[in-house]
Structure formats: C-alpha cells, structure tokens
Amino acid sequence: MSTAANHPVVFASPGAGAAVQAQSARIPWYIWTGVLAITSSSIGGAWDVSWHRSIGRDTFWTPAHMAIQACGVLAGIICVWLIAQATLGHDSKLKAASVNVFGLRAPLGIFLAGWGCVAVLTSAPFDNWWHNAYGLDVKIVSPPHALLILGLRGISIGVMFLILAAMNRAAEKDEVTFKRLQALLLYVGGLAVVGQMFFVQESTWDVKLHQAAAYIAVGIGLPFFFALFSQASRSRWAATTTATVYTVFVIAEILILPLFPAHPKLGPVYNMVTHMVPAKFPILILVPAVALDLLWQRVKNWKMWQIALLSGVVFIAVLTAVEWPFANFLLSDASKNRFFGTDYFQYNSPADGFDRLRKWFDPEHGIVLYAGLLRATVYASISTWIGLLFGRWMRGVQR
Amino acid sequence: MKRWLALLFTIALTLPAYAHIGSKDVFEEVNAGQYKLFVTIRPPNVIPGVAAIEVRSSGAPVRSISITPTPLTGEGSKHPPTSDAMKVSTADPAFFTGSLWLMASGSWQVHFDIDGSAGTVSASVPVDAVPLSVLHMGHSLGILLALLGILLVVGIAGIVAAAVGQSRLNPGMAPGPGQRRRALAASAVTLAVTLLIVYGGYKWWNAEAIAYAGDIYQPLSLSPILRGNTLDLKIGRYDDGEHAFKTHSNDDLLPDHGHVMHLYAIRQPGMDAVFHLHPAVASDKRLRMTLPSMPPGTYRLYGDIVHANGFPETLTADLIVPPDMPPAPLSSEDASAAPPALSQGELGTTYKLPDGYTMVWDRPQELSAHTAYAFRFRLLGSGGQPAADTRPYLGMAGHAAFVKTDGTVFAHTHPEGSASMQAMMLANGGSGEMADAGSMSGMDMSTQPIAPVVEFPYGFPSPGRYRIFIQMKHANTVETGVFDAEVR
Numbered sequence: 034m035s036t037a038a039n040h041p042v043v044f045a046s047p048g049a050g051a052a053v054q055a056q057s058a059r060i061p062w063y064i065w066t067g068v069l070a071i072t073s074s075s076i077g078g079a080w081d082v083s084w085h086r087s088i089g090r091d092t093f094w095t096p097a098h099m100a101i102q103a104c105g106v107l108a109g110i111i112c113v114w115l116i117a118q119a120t121l122g123h124d125s126k127l128k129a130a131s132v133n134v135f136g137l138r139a140p141l142g143i144f145l146a147g148w149g150c151v152a153v154l155t156s157a158p159f160d161n162w163w164h165n166a167y168g169l170d171v172k173i174v175s176p177p178h179a180l181l182i183l184g185l186r187g188i189s190i191g192v193m194f195l196i197l198a199a200m201n202r203a204a205e206k207d208e209v210t211f212k213r214l215q216a217l218l219l220y221v222g223g224l225a226v227v228g229q230m231f232f233v234q235e236s237t238w239d240v241k242l243h244q245a246a247a248y249i250a251v252g253i254g255l256p257f258f259f260a261l262f263s264q265a266s267r268s269r270w271a272a273t274t275t276a277t278v279y280t281v282f283v284i285a286e287i288l289i290l291p292l293f294p295a296h297p298k299l300g301p302v303y304n305m306v307t308h309m310v311p312a313k314f315p316i317l318i319l320v321p322a323v324a325l326d327l328l329w330q331r332v333k334n335w336k337m338w339q340i341a342l343l344s345g346v347v348f349i350a351v352l353t354a355v356e357w358p359f360a361n362f363l364l365s366d367a368s369k370n371r372f373f374g375t376d377y378f379q380y381n382s383p384a385d386g387f388d389r390l391r392k393w394f395d396p397e398h399g400i401v402l403y404a405g406l407l408r409a410t411v412y413a414s415i416s417t418w419i420g421l422l423f424g425r426w427m428r429g430v431q432r
Numbered sequence: 433m434k435r436w437l438a439l440l441f442t443i444a445l446t447l448p449a450y451a452h453i454g455s456k457d458v459f460e461e462v463n464a465g466q467y468k469l470f471v472t473i474r475p476p477n478v479i480p481g482v483a484a485i486e487v488r489s490s491g492a493p494v495r496s497i498s499i500t501p502t503p504l505t506g507e508g509s510k511h512p513p514t515s516d517a518m519k520v521s522t523a524d525p526a527f528f529t530g531s532l533w534l535m536a537s538g539s540w541q542v543h544f545d546i547d548g549s550a551g552t553v554s555a556s557v558p559v560d561a562v563p564l565s566v567l568h569m570g571h572s573l574g575i576l577l578a579l580l581g582i583l584l585v586v587g588i589a590g591i592v593a594a595a596v597g598q599s600r601l602n603p604g605m606a607p608g609p610g611q612r613r614r615a616l617a618a619s620a621v622t623l624a625v626t627l628l629i630v631y632g633g634y635k636w637w638n639a640e641a642i643a644y645a646g647d648i649y650q651p652l653s654l655s656p657i658l659r660g661n662t663l664d665l666k667i668g669r670y671d672d673g674e675h676a677f678k679t680h681s682n683d684d685l686l687p688d689h690g691h692v693m694h695l696y697a698i699r700q701p702g703m704d705a706v707f708h709l710h711p712a713v714a715s716d717k718r719l720r721m722t723l724p725s726m727p728p729g730t731y732r733l734y735g736d737i738v739h740a741n742g743f744p745e746t747l748t749a750d751l752i753v754p755p756d757m758p759p760a761p762l763s764s765e766d767a768s769a770a771p772p773a774l775s776q777g778e779l780g781t782t783y784k785l786p787d788g789y790t791m792v793w794d795r796p797q798e799l800s801a802h803t804a805y806a807f808r809f810r811l812l813g814s815g816g817q818p819a820a821d822t823r824p825y826l827g828m829a830g831h832a833a834f835v836k837t838d839g840t841v842f843a844h845t846h847p848e849g850s851a852s853m854q855a856m857m858l859a860n861g862g863s864g865e866m867a868d869a870g871s872m873s874g875m876d877m878s879t880q881p882i883a884p885v886v887e888f889p890y891g892f893p894s895p896g897r898y899r900i901f902i903q904m905k906h907a908n909t910v911e912t913g914v915f916d917a918e919v920r
Contacts, residue, residue, distance in 0.1 A: 134591055169535075198599070
C-alpha cells in the first residue's frame with residue numbers, strides 16, 4: 034500500500050532531515066484567507082455573546098454578526114475559487130492534491146468548509162423564519178442556531194484540513210513551509226479550543242467551579258482536542274500552544290471589550306452596564322495542557338489505550354489541583370480588577386444572584402464530588418483515546 | 433393539562449387589556465400636560481417579538497419622544513432599560529416612529545418621555561404581549577430549505593467517502609478497489625447517521641413547536657343555554673382529552689363599567705339585529721339574564737369580561753333564538769338596533785334613529801387597514817340640531833363596536849382608546865381597583881348633559897367590510913347608530 038496512511042509513529046517530530054528546504058516558503062493566499070475567516074467568526078462569537086450580555090437587543094447588522102457572516106463569505110470565496118481551479122483549471126499540482134466529490138475536485142478541507150458554508154447559508158432563512166414563527170431568541174440552542182454552529186464548525190474543520198494536507202505534504206521536503214503551516218494549524222486549533230470552551234461556558238461559570246460538572250464538561254471535550262492536535266500537528270507542545278491561544282484570546286477579551294461603552298436596551302435591567310461585558314476569566318487549562326505535553330513526550334512507546342488512560346488521570350488531576358483553589362481567588366475581592374475582571378456582570382444579573390453575590394452555586398463535597406471527578410477522569414481518558422486515534426489518522430491526510 | 437397551565441400562567445402574568453378579537457393593535461389618545469398624542473402600538477404576533485410604535489402629536493409642539501418598555505407590574509417594572517429616541521418623520525415633524533422588543537408574555541407598558549415647548553412630561557400606554565399565532569412555513573421557503581437540507585445530507589456522505597477513500601492517497605494516485613469499498617461503506621454509515629441526526633432535529637423542532645403552540649392565547653369558552661327567554665351563560669373550557677366542559681367560577685369576574693359582562697348579540701348573516709346586553713351573576717357559576725324580544729335567528733355572541741386580576745377577554749358563541757321566544761322589554765341600560773341587512777347595500781354616514789334623532793359619522797374620505805383614525809360621531813336631535821340632552825352611557829360619552837362582517841374582528845372600544853381603563857390607570861401610577869371604582873354604573877347618574885360628540889381612536893386590522901355600532905345616550909334613551917365601512 035503506497036498511501037501516506039501508515040504512520041506508526043506517535044508524537045514524532047517532523048522530518049528533521051528534510052533534504053529539500055524551500056528558500057522561500059509560501060503559504061497560499063487561500064489558507065491565509067481561511068485562517069482569517071475562522072479568526073473573524075471566533076471574534077464575532079465572543080463579541081456577540083458580550084453584546085447580548087451588555088446591550089441585549091440586536092439586529093442582523095450588528096458588527097458582531099457581520100464578523101460571523103464574514104467567515105461564511107470568506108470561506109465561500111475560497112471554496113468556489115478552489116473548486117473551480119481544481120475542477121476546471123489547468124493546475125496539475127492542485128488537481129493531483131485534490132479529492133473528487135460528485136465530479137467536483139478540490140482539497141478535502143475545501144469540501145468540508147463548503148459544506149459549512151451551505152449549512153450557514155441554510156441557517157439564515159431558517160433562523161429568520163424561526164424568529165417570525167416562535168419569537169425572537171430566548172434560547173441560544175435552537176435548531177437553526179445548531180445548524181449555524183455546525184456550519185461554522187464545518188468551516189473551521191475544513192480550513193484545518195486544508196492546512197493539514199499542505200503541512201503533511203511539506204513534512205518530508207520543506208521544513209520552513211512545514212513549520213509555518215504547523216504554526217497556523219496550532220493557531221486554528223487554539224481557536225477550536227476557544228470554541229469548545231465557549232460551548233461549555235455555562236458549566237464552567239466561576240461560581241460553579243466547585244462542582245464536578247465543570248470538570249466533567251471540560252474533561253469530555255478538551256482532551257480530545259489536545260490529543261488530536263498533538264498527533265496531527267506533530268508538535269511536542271501542541272496542547273500547550275492551543276491552550277495558550279485560548280488563554281490569550283479570553284484575557285484579550287477581558288482587557289479590550291470593557292473599553293467600549295454599551296447601554297442595555299432590554300429590560301429588566303438589574304445591573305446598570307456602562308461598557309461591554311467580557312467573558313469570565315479563562316479556565317486554567319494551560320497547566321494540564323503542559324502536563325499532557327510533558328507526559329506525551331515521555332510515553333511515545335506506550336500503547337494508545339495506556340497513554341489515554343494515564344492522560345485522563347493527569348488531565349483531571351492537574352486541572353482540579355489548579356482550578357479549584359484558583360476559583361477561591363476568583364470569588365474573592367482580590368480578583369476584582371481589570372485583569373481578572375470578576376466584577377463585570379451582565380445587565381440582567383440580579384443583585385441577589387450567585388454571580389453578583391460571588392457565592393458558590395451548589396458546591397459539592399465528599400463522595401458526590403469524588404464520584405464526579407472519577408467520571409470526569411473516565412471521560413477524559415476516552416476523549417484522549419478518540420483524539421489520539423483521529424489525530425493519527427489525520428497525519429496521513431495528503432489532499 | 434399543559435395548555436391549562438400555560439393559560440393560567442398567561443393570565444397570572446397578564447394584567448389588563450386583552451379584549452377584542454382579531455384586533456390586537458392599541459390606539460390611544462394620550463393627554464400629557466399640554467401635549468396631545470395619538471399613540472398606536474402594534475404588538476407582534478409572536479413573543480418575544482418587536483412592537484411597532486407610532487405617535488402623532490397634535491398639542492403643544494414636540495421636539496423629541498423617547499420610549500421605554502417595561503412590564504406593567506412586578507419587580508421587572510422597576511428596572512427599565514435605557515430608552516430609545518423615536519424617529520421624527522422628515523415629511524411631518526409631528527409624526528414619530530419607533531420599535532421595542534417585548535421579551536415575555538404578559539402585560540407591558542410603553543413609557544413615553546415627551547420633550548417640547550411645554551417642558552418634559554411622561555406618560556405610559558399599556559400593551560399586551562400574548563402569542564397569537566404560529567407562522568406556517570411558505571411553500572417556496574420550505575422547498576428551498578428542503579433542497580439545501582438534501583444537499584447537506586448527501587454532501588456530507590460524499591465528503592466522508594472522499595476522506596476515507598482518497599484524502600490519504602499521495603497526490604496523483606488513484607484509489608484502489610479496497611479504498612473504494614471502504615469509502616462506500618463509510619458513505620453509507622454517514623448517510624444513516626446523518627439521517628438519524630436529521631430525524632432527531634425534526635423531533636426537536638416538533639417539540640419546540642408544540643411547546644410554543646401550548647402558549648398561544650386562547651380565550652375561555654362561552655356556552656349559552658336558552659330556556660324560554662332565560663339565557664344562562666356558562667364560562668369555562670373544554671378539556672381537550674375528554675371533551676368535557678369545565679365551568680369557570682364567576683367569582684373571578686370584575687365589574688367593568690358596572691357589569692360583569694358586556695354581551696353583544698349580532699344576528700347572522702345580515703347583521704340586521706344587534707343587542708348590547710348585560711347578564712348578571714347567578715348563584716350557580718353562571719351568568720343569567722332574561723332576553724328582550726329578539727327577532728328569531730342565529731346570533732353571534734361576543735361577551736367582554738374582565739378577570740379579577742384585570743385580564744380582559746372577549747368570549748364568543750352562537751345562540752339560536754326561536755320564533756316563539758316569550759317577549760320581554762329591553763332593560764334600561766341595554767341597547768338594540770335593527771339596521772338593514774348587509775345584503776341591502778352599504779349604510780351611509782347618517783343613521784336615522786327610531787325616536788327621530790340622527791347619528792352622524794364624520795367618515796374620512798378613505799378608509800385603509802392598519803391606519804390609526806379618531807372616528808368622530810355626532811348625535812343630532814329630531815330637528816337636526818346637536819342633541820342638548822346627551823348623557824354618559826355606562827360612564828362614557830359612548831361605546832363603539834367595530835365588527836368585521838366575516839366575524840373575524842370584534843373590538844369594543846371607548847373614547848380614550850382601545851386599552852382598558854384599568855390598564856391605563858396602572859400604567860400611569862394608579863391601581864386597577866381605582867379604575868374600576870370610577871367605572872361603576874353609578875357614573876350614569878350624572879344629570880349634567882355632555883357634548884353630543886364622541887371620538888373613538890381605532891384602526892382596522894385588515895381590509896374588508898365592517899359594521900360599526902355606536903351607542904350614545906340622550907335623556908333616558910340609549911341609541912345605537914349603525915354604519916358600514918369598506919376598508920381597503
């Protein structure tokens with residue numbers, strides 16, 4: 034079998050002895066555009082949540098919505114262009130590095146991103162009708178929103194595969210290009226971690242950090258991403274890098290958003306907001322990410338299930354060890370400052386609510402807590418195993 | 433049960449002002465200091481939704497108006513959001529428009545801060561936010577979404593096939609038979625999983641739609657029983673499961689203008705006999721009255737009631753009056769009219785009353801739907817002069833009922849506007865009980881004549897033919913003028 038699929042190596046570094054190094058590594062414009070598209074939707078998503086927590090009322094044309102829609106537009110442009118080039122054009126290299134879907138040719142990532150664009154496009158009239166039929170958004174999770182989120186994820190995964198295939202092709206022959214593509218893949222991976230943590234933010238609200246549910250929520254999703262990017266990117270510090278992107282992204286949000294004035298436009302207003310309300314301080318996933326990277330560098334020869342099992346234990350143990358006491362700090366007066374931002378509350382946050390009172394929401398102790406953390410560990414191990422498996426498969430992607 | 437709970441919830445949250453049928457918009461004349469505003473609030477059909485607001489100023493010049501929505505009562509009413517400035521029309525500086533989000537079912541108010549030559553003044557107008565309908569998806573949108581959906585389902589199966597069969601081949605290589613087989617299998621599995629997900633989405637959508645439909649406002653049922661000329665009215669609800677009628681207690685009804693129910697009986701299909709009647713509370717959970725002599729036929733009944741928590745409703749039913757119903761006189765506070773049937777053509781702007789008086793409608797040249805009007809009616813004596821002996825009827829200069837001839841619209845309104853008096857009092861710092869005290873029939877004891885002119889702010893909700901019934905009183909006679917309106 035002469036495919037590039039048979040990579041037995043786990044956690045290897047790239048072709049250090051690459052014979053040929055391109056003098057001028059070039060990243061195609063469509064990869065940059067794809068990365069820009071995902072950046073735009075990530076910023077738009079964070080901005081939109083802040084908009085709803087600060088102003089409350091929105092229209093189709095808010096800047097946050099525009100940023101999200103720009104993602105679809107940019108991704109749509111590269112999809113149409115690349116499908117046209119690979120299907121109808123004369124670029125033999127591009128044709129050779131593409132897959133065929135129903136007679137159309139393009140790199141696999143382009144089809145995934147294109148699928149995401151169609152999903153986003155479909156969600157727009159669906160969502161509009163939904164508002165007219167059942168009322169304006171009260172719930173974030175509605176069928177049209179689920180389709181929109183699925184579409185945006187599709188675009189994100191598509192761009193990731195676009196980078197990945199180019200990176201894998203460069204792995205053995207062009208280290209400069211490989212390194213740049215690897216950096217881009219980890220950046221996009223970091224934004225995927227941002228998205229994943231965004232998805233579990235209701236369970237990881239700071240006043241809920243003394244519940245096992247927070248650790249279960251993070252344990253289910255996050256080790257998958259860390260293991261996947263570690264395998265797919267071939268970087269020794271993949272988990273650390275993607276966790277850093279998440280941490281920097283959220284801290285930047287806390288530092289930047291409150292600079293802009295905002296006034297609530299929906300009542301009742303229990304907290305008179307004057308500026309945009311940012312996200313809560315990032316969960317300290319950076320620490321377990323470093324621990325996982327260090328672990329994975331040392332267990333290269335272990336069986337995959339052994340690595341997964343230990344990774345789950347390490348991830349939850351380290352996360353709990355750092356986040357639990359840190360949550361005490363987040364609920365103390367010491368964190369009420371411009372950096373940790375624990376005195377920013379949304380407009381409809383009641384004065385006697387857990388958030389405003391900085392009180393633990395239903396904290397857990399004893400057997401309930403330990404059983405919960407054990408469950409989180411099991412989930413984290415399974416999550417890691419799936420991530421390792423899929424990440425290893427991704428290392429073979431060439432087109 | 434769920435619907436019951438939804439209704440109870442709606443009623444509990446909703447204080448006054450949802451009477452009328454098919455006529456949700458609020459038209460109100462607001463006198464705030466020296467400012468005179470004609471306010472139109474068009475609530476959405478779905479909640480949460482956007483209410484459109486229009487204001488025409490006709491008093492002291494207004495520079496700016498800002499609007500704020502809050503719940504009418506409760507904790508939420510004390511925490512308003514920042515206000516929105518209404519837009520001034522470039523063509524007409526006295527016309528302002530704006531829109532506001534109504535986020536939950538219940539009684540809301542729109543607070544107006546008016547600034548102009550007479551200083552800054554505030555006023556509030558109540559508006560009800562109740563979900564009224566579920567929008568069904570149009571064919572073209574349905575087909576478009578279905579096609580896009582099929583593209584997504586088939587597309588993902590094709591993409592997974594390419595991922596499994598081709599994506600890991602070195603550039604330029606063609607997939608072998610093994611890869612093709614695996615691709616096909618992966619594609620089939622993906623298709624099956626995706627169809628399962630679509631099915632899950634369909635179930636989810638259905639659950640959301642059913643939950644929403646359960647919140648749609650539904651008035652109580654009205655069940656008339658006629659024995660001889662005694663009409664019993666049971667108020668309640670049909671239990672969907674058993675089709676059993678559950679009687680609603682009449683303890684819950686609040687007198688409005690001195691009566692627990694204002695019952696309009698309009699003979700169908702010609703609308704050629706109309707009665708404004710007032711059944712009283714009977715001991716056995718029913719309302720009861722002796723019907724006056726009525727021409728036989730099928731009557732459409734529209735019963736306006738107000739619940740103890742201030743929530744008003746219009747209940748409807750059909751009543752068959754037999755030819756041999758025993759005769760009885762019309763009570764002194766009741767009213768009737770026998771206009772020509774609809775089939776005999778459109779009535780004009782002058783209506784000859786049985787005692788020689790005349791009622792005149794100063795009808796606008798054009799009548800169009802969704803437009804706010806202040807419809808003016810005048811009562812003239814037998815010599816054509818303004819009636820000098822005009823008196824309030826049930827505490828008001830007049831009562832009006834706007835009824836669409838196809839039965840889809842019924843609105844019983846008063847001279848201030850279409851919002852209830854109780855709601856206006858609550859919105860402007862009073863209490864519903866005070867409003868009711870002022871609306872007792874004792875007000876009719878006034879011996880002072882009033883101007884023989886009455887104005888009703890109203891806008892027709894849809895094009896079509898309407899019949900308008902106006903009640904005014906002179907001396908001891910309650911007159912009912914009848915007019916037709918062809919609305920475009």
